[in-house]
Amino acid sequence: MPLVRLDISHVRNLASVRFEPSSQVNIIIGENGSGKTSVLEAIHLLSFGRSFRSHKHKTYIQHEQDSCLVFAQLHNEHGRPTPVGLQRHRDGQIEVRIQGERAQSVIELAERLPVQLINPDAFRLLEGSPSVRRQFIDWGVFHFDGSFIRAWRGWQKALKQRNTLLRRGKISPSLLAAFDQELIRLGEQVNGSRKAYVERLTPYFLQVLSVLNAELAVSLQFYQGWDSQKTLQMAVEAGRERDIELGYTHSGPQRADLRVKSAGGDALDTLSRGQQKLVVSALKIAQGQLLIEMGRPLVFLVDDLPAELDANHRQKLCRLLESLNSQIFITSVGPDTTDFTWADTTDVRHFSMNNGELSLSSKGFQES
Numbered sequence: 001m002p003l004v005r006l007d008i009s010h011v012r013n014l015a016s017v018r019f020e021p022s023s024q025v026n027i028i029i030g031e032n033g034s035g036k037t038s039v040l041e042a043i044h045l046l047s048f049g050r051s052f053r054s055h056k057h058k059t060y061i062q063h064e065q066d067s068c069l070v071f072a073q074l075h076n077e078h079g080r081p082t083p084v085g086l087q088r089h090r091d092g093q094i095e096v097r098i099q100g101e102r103a104q105s106v107i108e109l110a111e112r113l114p115v116q117l118i119n120p121d122a123f124r125l126l127e128g129s130p131s132v133r134r135q136f137i138d139w140g141v142f143h144f145d146g147s148f149i150r151a152w153r154g155w156q157k158a159l160k161q162r163n164t165l166l167r168r169g170k171i172s173p174s175l176l177a178a179f180d181q182e183l184i185r186l187g188e189q190v191n192g193s194r195k196a197y198v199e200r201l202t203p204y205f206l207q208v209l210s211v212l213n214a215e216l217a218v219s220l221q222f223y224q225g226w227d228s229q230k231t232l233q234m235a236v237e238a239g240r241e242r243d244i245e246l247g248y249t250h251s252g253p254q255r256a257d258l259r260v261k262s263a264g265g266d267a268l269d270t271l272s273r274g275q276q277k278l279v280v281s282a283l284k285i286a287q288g289q290l291l292i293e294m295g296r297p298l299v300f301l302v303d304d305l306p307a308e309l310d311a312n313h314r315q316k317l318c319r320l321l322e323s324l325n326s327q328i329f330i331t332s333v334g335p336d337t338t339d340f341t342w343a344d345t346t347d348v349r350h351f352s353m354n355n356g357e358l359s360l361s362s363k364g365f366q367e368s
């Protein structure tokens with residue numbers, strides 16, 4: 001579902017930016033601090049309700065403004081325009097509108113506008129805590145399996161309640177067992193969806209990675225959060241006494257992880273930083289490819305392309321993204337680093353960013 005128009009107000013140094021992106025490739029060039037990343041941040045906000053740079057909303061609302069606003073016209077699957085908007089207030093309030101109606105939550109935006117981000121922090125997917133990788137898996141499962149979000153929310157609620165009981169102490173194993181039925185039922189559902197998703201994603205990932213770098217031999221291992229030989233029921237029952245002692249639930253889908261292994265062990269310990277970025281880019285592109293094949297187009301945001309990869313791998317990444325035929329926004333400090341020969345049939349628009357002002361640059365007047 002491409003963005004056909006974008007209006008950004010008061011996001012960082014972007015007082016008011018309006019533009020009509022290409023439904024294919026958009027390249028934004030500008031000096032450091034000019035506001036390129038803020039455009040991607042605004043699109044990310046519209047999809048996730050949060051920034052990828054900071055959890056503190058006040059940091060991205062323009063100084064001395066009460067709120068920021070991102071509004072977009074999307075094209076739905078029938079080619080009809082769908083207006084969507086998100087306003088974030090300084091006091092934390094968030095308002096989401098879809099076709100003029102107030103939406104219940106940002107999840108409704110996420111469903112309409114799947115966004116995949118590749119940025120210089122990408123390697124953190126391997127380096128960060130398992131929660132970062134769970135988020136990565138869950139984003140994919142959310143778009144892949146319509147029943148997932150309900151089960152996930154129910155399971156999270158049951159887990160929170162159980163942990164509160166455990167923290168308070170003075171709970172017997174038999175009383176806890178009564179609480180555990182829902183936790184186990186929903187936890188198994190969440191785990192089943194994650195497992196099925198990783199299985200489906202793996203061949204896409206391996207194929208994309210082989211295009212980016214044929215020499216990199218890595219594999220994906222899904223760790224469900226407890227002994228793979230046991231059901232969740234068995235693990236929860238066996239761990240009840242220990243949970244009471246520890247004051248929290250120590251095994252279950254809340255401990256799940258996606259482990260990336262290379263020949264020498266953990267990819268994190270053996271691959272170079274650049275190779276880790278390739279692996280992460282492959283994971284993200286594979287997620288996108290899978291979605292596209294399910295008839296769910298998405299938007300790729302590639303921030304600071306040259307910081308990501310060397311010239312050879314940049315070319316390969318651009319070729320891959322182009323072949324997916326999805327909408328792409330790429331930022332770069334200079335035109336030379338995005339100098340890639342796009343196919344004649346690809347609609348490429350070049351924009352320049354200067355002090356928070358975006359304009360279509362001469363290279364952008366391509367003929368369709």
Ligand SMILES: Nc1ncnc2c1ncn2[C@@H]1O[C@H](COP(=O)(O)OP(=O)(O)OP(=O)(O)O)[C@@H](O)[C@H]1O
Binds near residue numbers: 030032038061063
């Ligand atoms: N809340 C805010 N209000 C106003 N301006 C802000 C705010 N937060 C950051 N800025 C400024 O907005 C700009 C944001 O730039 P951004 O990070 O988007 O630039 P960029 O072009 O991606 O730069 P780089 O190439 O260095 O990554 C910076 O000049 C920054 O100082």
